[in-house]
Amino acid sequence: QVQLQESGPGLVKPSQTLSLTCTVSGGSISSGDYYWSWIRQPPGKGLEWIGYIYYSGSTYYNPSLKSRVTISVDTSKNQFSLKLSSVTAADTAVYYCARDYRGYFQHWGQGTLVTVSS
Amino acid sequence: EIVLTQSPATLSLSPGERATLSCRASQSVSSYLAWYQQKPGQAPRLLIYDASNRATGIPARFSGSGSGTDFTLTISSLEPEDFAVYYCQQRSNWPSSFGPGTKVDIK
16 A cells, blocks of 8 residues: 655745655555645645656646746655745645546645744 | 635534535536545545546445536435545646535534
8 A cells, every 4th residue: 555754844934945755655656657746735724736746757837836846756765855945924734745646636645734934 | 727616615414414515617627526535634535536436445425426517525324434624626627626625514
């Protein structure tokens, strides 16, 4: 059974870059069947899809965040990562990584809360 | 971007009752719609994909229907563990988008 686990700082200062990593276990990130996504949820609010990456490195980002987002993959470590630049308080959220099969998210990490504050 | 609206915002029901949740899309998403359940402090759980297909391990009391712009999630008889927030999600057009959620709480 595939498992995903997010890791990274829980506190980021305004204007800095948020960096998170998702480690995948129980399955290979290089499987051609899946895409690997980041999704976030501000406290008490709904879900926002951030973007995805394929094992080859091809990406697609939500246009609302595209100018600030970079998603990368390290197949040797079975990990993929998120960088979000120039953060503000509005980027405070629980960040989830998820396995994307045909555009649906069946497997999720537990989520990690990132707070943007000085 | 396709906007999804969900109604009602909150549904107050008793265990054993039938729950009917609605999701409407701003334009047709064909059958490319999913439903998720989220409990406090947990990640969402995929219930239904392609509008009417139950995901692995999902009980038969959950069913989905609809196509185009109007979709319904039905829980035939609420169990105590079903009280949660439910989100719909479309994957017809990128970026993928989620509805604002319907909270099903205990009456």
